[in-house]
Amino acid sequence: MAKREKPRALWPTEAAVSDVVGRLMEFWGFKRNMGRVWTVLYLSPQPLSAEDLRHALQLSSGAVSMTLSELSRWGVVRRVWIQGERKDFYTAEVQLWRMISRVFNEREKSEVTSAIEAFEDALRKLEAIGRTSPDPATRARAQLQGERIEQLLELARLGRRLLDALVSTGKVDVEPLARFLLGQQRS
Amino acid sequence: MAKREKPRALWPTEAAVSDVVGRLMEFWGFKRNMGRVWTVLYLSPQPLSAEDLRHALQLSSGAVSMTLSELSRWGVVRRVWIQGERKDFYTAEVQLWRMISRVFNEREKSEVTSAIEAFEDALRKLEAIGRTSPDPATRARAQLQGERIEQLLELARLGRRLLDALVSTGKVDVEPLARFLLGQQRS
DNA sequence: CGTCGCGTTCAAAATGATTTGAACGGTTGT
DNA sequence: ACAACCGTTCAAATCATTTTGAACGCGACG
Numbered sequence: 001m002a003k004r005e006k007p008r009a010l011w012p013t014e015a016a017v018s019d020v021v022g023r024l025m026e027f028w029g030f031k032r033n034m035g036r037v038w039t040v041l042y043l044s045p046q047p048l049s050a051e052d053l054r055h056a057l058q059l060s061s062g063a064v065s066m067t068l069s070e071l072s073r074w075g076v077v078r079r080v081w082i083q084g085e086r087k088d089f090y091t092a093e094v095q096l097w098r099m100i101s102r103v104f105n106e107r108e109k110s111e112v113t114s115a116i117e118a119f120e121d122a123l124r125k126l127e128a129i130g131r132t133s134p135d136p137a138t139r140a141r142a143q144l145q146g147e148r149i150e151q152l153l154e155l156a157r158l159g160r161r162l163l164d165a166l167v168s169t170g171k172v173d174v175e176p177l178a179r180f181l182l183g184q185q186r187s
Numbered sequence: 188m189a190k191r192e193k194p195r196a197l198w199p200t201e202a203a204v205s206d207v208v209g210r211l212m213e214f215w216g217f218k219r220n221m222g223r224v225w226t227v228l229y230l231s232p233q234p235l236s237a238e239d240l241r242h243a244l245q246l247s248s249g250a251v252s253m254t255l256s257e258l259s260r261w262g263v264v265r266r267v268w269i270q271g272e273r274k275d276f277y278t279a280e281v282q283l284w285r286m287i288s289r290v291f292n293e294r295e296k297s298e299v300t301s302a303i304e305a306f307e308d309a310l311r312k313l314e315a316i317g318r319t320s321p322d323p324a325t326r327a328r329a330q331l332q333g334e335r336i337e338q339l340l341e342l343a344r345l346g347r348r349l350l351d352a353l354v355s356t357g358k359v360d361v362e363p364l365a366r367f368l369l370g371q372q373r374s
Numbered sequence: 375c376g377t378c379g380c381g382t383t384c385a386a387a388a389t390g391a392t393t394t395g396a397a398c399g400g401t402t403g404t
Numbered sequence: 405a406c407a408a409c410c411g412t413t414c415a416a417a418t419c420a421t422t423t424t425g426a427a428c429g430c431g432a433c434g
Contacts, residue, residue, distance in 0.1 A: 013332065396415100397413090
């Protein structure tokens with residue numbers, strides 16, 4: 001039986017930071033606990049077990065299990081083997097940018113892409129109306145809506161390009177992006 | 188009594204588009220109805236009354252009122268006077284980029300900024316521990332956490348720079364940003 | 375004035391999301 | 405084979421958000 005430290009309460013800074021990250025992630029569309037669990041792992045020198053996390057964050061066993069498996073699905077947490085331990089242990093992905101670009105790529109991009117498709121679809125239908133409707137008022141309205149939707153579509157495409165740029169920049173490292181942004185700045 | 192068209196059901200494309208935008212906005216942290224209401228206004232040739240919206244989207248009077256006032260607070264919808272009408276009418280802000288950069292600037296930025304402050308705060312506390320704790324293990328741990336939090340801080344600052352870049356680019360027009368992104372691309 | 379139409383507010387209801395904890399199934403060690 | 409231990413699952417419970425609709429206040433009109 002290896003000697004491991006007992007589940008210990010979080011330091012105040014750990015609690016504070018994981019809370020902040022939890023909030024950010026929640027704001028960002030994930031569950032708050034995902035952020036908190038990830039942060040505790042990220043700040044821990046050693047891998048932690050589900051039980052450690054349960055104590056650190058006062059969660060039920062089910063919650064920990066579900067949160068960890070969700071985090072694993074996003075690839076931001078890894079399961080590690082610890083010699084002579086029965087339990088599973090976990091570590092956080094420490095390559096922050098890799099995490100983020102994966103999320104951008106999988107989550108945001110599909111969101112934006114499906115919006116783009118819907119806009120294109122609507123445009124096609126409106127064009128059909130513009131060509132076939134007998135009523136001039138109807139045609140005019142279709143025309144106007146087409147123009148507006150075109151704008152939305154352009155914006156969505158811009159968004160997608162931005163995501164692509166971020167992700168492809170980030171694939172390697174955050175540096176180039178940072179340099180670009182610095183160059184962008186007024187002073 | 189001016190002649191105005193009766194509240195009319197949405198065209199299928201209008202319904203579809205407002206739904207998509209509603210989803211995007213929800214995903215994005217707003218209420219779905221905000222997106223839907225905005226879209227209906229955006230696609231309408233004339234300003235619409237609260238009642239029109241109520242019919243178009245099947246909302247209660249209260250919901251329409253609250254949604255419109257929230258949208259007004261974000262400056263994405265404007266109230267307009269229509270000659271000889273008792274009711275209030277509304278139009279959508281059509282400068283898409285202006286809307287978005289306002290949201291970035293007010294909402295995201297404050298989120299990121301407060302995270303940055305919290306990280307800085309945590310760092311200060313950890314440094315104090317690193318200087319004063321008698322226990323070497325504690326000092327080592329504080330050291331490590333400091334490094335990790337430093338990373339988070341750097342990332343948050345990068346995010347803020349990105350937001351600044353977007354917003355300042357967008358203040359004028361979307362064009363420059365678009366050009367930059369195109370230039371960025373691999374081919 | 376009194377009434378009507380309209381917009382707003384807010385408590386209550388509905389809906390939606392998250393969390394719990396007990397039950398289950400698999401594994402290890404005896 | 406059994407007991408102890410762990411992780412997972414999922415229905416039920418809790419908690420948070422959103423929506424409703426009735427009550428109110430204001431201004432316009434007769």
